[in-house]
Amino acid sequence: MEFRYLGHSGLKISEVTYGNWLTHGSQLENDQARSCVRAALEAGITTFDTADVYANTQAETVLGEALKDERRESLEIMTKVFGPIGPKGHNDLGLSRKHIMEAAHGSLKRLQTDYIDVYQAHRYDYETPLEETMQAFADLVRAGKVLYVGVSEWTVDQLRAAHGLARDLGFQLISNQPEYSMLWRVIEAEVVPASQELGISQVVWSPIAQGVLTGKYQPGEQPPEGSRATDEKGGANSIKRWMGEDVLTRVQQLKPVAAEAGLSMAALAVAWVLQNANVATAIIGASRPEQVHDNVQAAGVRLSPEILARIDEILDPVIERDPARTLERSPKTREA
Template sequence: MKFRHVGNSGLIVSRLAYGNWLTRSSTRGAETDLACVRAALDVGITTFDTADLYAEGAAEESLGRALKGERREGLEVLTKVFAPTGPGRNDMGLSRKHIRESIESSLRRLGMEYVDIYQAHRYDHSTPLEETMEAFADVVHSGKAHYIGVSEWTAEQVRRGHALAHELRIRLVSNQPQYSALWRVPEAEVMPVCEELGVGQIVWSPLAQGVLTGKYAPGQGWPEGSRAADTNDGTEVLTPWLTDDVLGRVQRLRPIAGDVGLTLAQLALAWVLRHPNVSAAVLGASRPEQLTDNAKALDARLDDDVVAAVDALLGPVATRDPALTETSSPVDPRWRLA
């Protein structure tokens, strides 16, 4: 495993982080969850990402059980707050009330006394940013989180949040955007501002929900057990990429990957990790061996001609519009106030 500081903070994370978003899938069981976490630990992953939203809290519980007995100081555990966690009007968002109640619930489910980074899962337009950051400051100053982070915030939102965090004597160290060779939305605005401020990217979906692994071929049915075949597992994220044009271009990456001794998944990961502002890439897994195979991407060094070849194939179908920053993932309708 290789490691890197998160932005310009003192916190060091593994370049690959394990994310257990997949536990919301109806096809996974507790034994598979445990096996995947054990495989992550075996390849040297020390950074684990989850959220109170995932499987309505069951993901945090699952991760806590899987990490029980591990040396807590040797792990970096990240979770998130924002999405609905109950039926009440205040069971969502980034109000002081919801943040204070949610950190207590997350720690209870994880079975831990603190998390390393507590992240705002989205930006809350219905709550003053000052209130949100003051609540995060209370969480940090009470020892229940070491740092704070955000996810899918625009460049201006990151800038404002970072300034308030500085005033409140806490560190906003990370942003968690979707980022891959097919989803390049953060590159134009978010990443340059984060580099300026010393905020690192801990990116999600570096494999474009599995599309960049090459398992979806044009003109063929979706593999049994894949995310595209599971209507309970966020298929709507995949839909724009499940076209013959995109899938055909991905298949044409195979000789490029083969020439540098990589699988398609390893090539996609190496492409993401080469960016200097990317501290870590969050990987999910439905089988333990996926983590073992993908970890080999850490040793890859992509030459400029390889990057140019990837960009030539995928660039014409990649999404880049910065305006999509806040709409890049499926949104539970309860996230929006009536």
């Protein structure tokens, strides 16, 4: 495993992060989830990402239990706040001071830790003044309950505004967590250049495009039994945008490229996002320990310009690059 600095800070995190969206507390039994966490630790992963909204707080609980016997100082635990949790009442979501403070204390209990390494605003809250949100984060930092602050799926304008407020309040905004993969490149035109200027790193999710870039989904065929595309608890809905014939056909053409690089299709996809210097880490998920061991083969890999060019040539017609797509990620109203 190799490590990178997160933003303009002294915090180093593993190039590959283990995340538990759509798995812990949902798709996987707890023993299976713990086996995946153990595989991540054995592979040298030290950074773990979750969110209170995942499985309505259960994902944090499972992760906290899996990590409770590890040396805390050797780990970087990241979680997020925004989405509706608990009974989903009128203050059970968003980035108000009330919700941030209550959510942070809940996450600390579930994760069985005294502090969160990186606390992230899961989405932008249009109904709460940004000043209120950033003041709440600043107070958590000063209290020692949060070490660093990040955001997820924020636009360039939102990043600039938050970065300025954080500076004025005496703390750093050091990360943004966007979707990023060979197929989804909407951050490249605007978010990445601005982030480089501001000292913000990308902590990218879905580098394998919900499993599509593994090549296991064949055009014209039914999805494999037990795969994410067959999961009715949320997985099937999240992956359906990538299940078109054109996308699946072009992904199959990446197999000889992966073979030339000496990587599995999954590891090639993870390695690809890590070629971007503004990416600090790629978040992987897993339903089996062997998937973790496969994905971490991407750490430290440097893909040749020729391989990168071939990937672009194969996928170009199906790549999403429109930076405006980031704006769609945050709900304009805060409704439970």
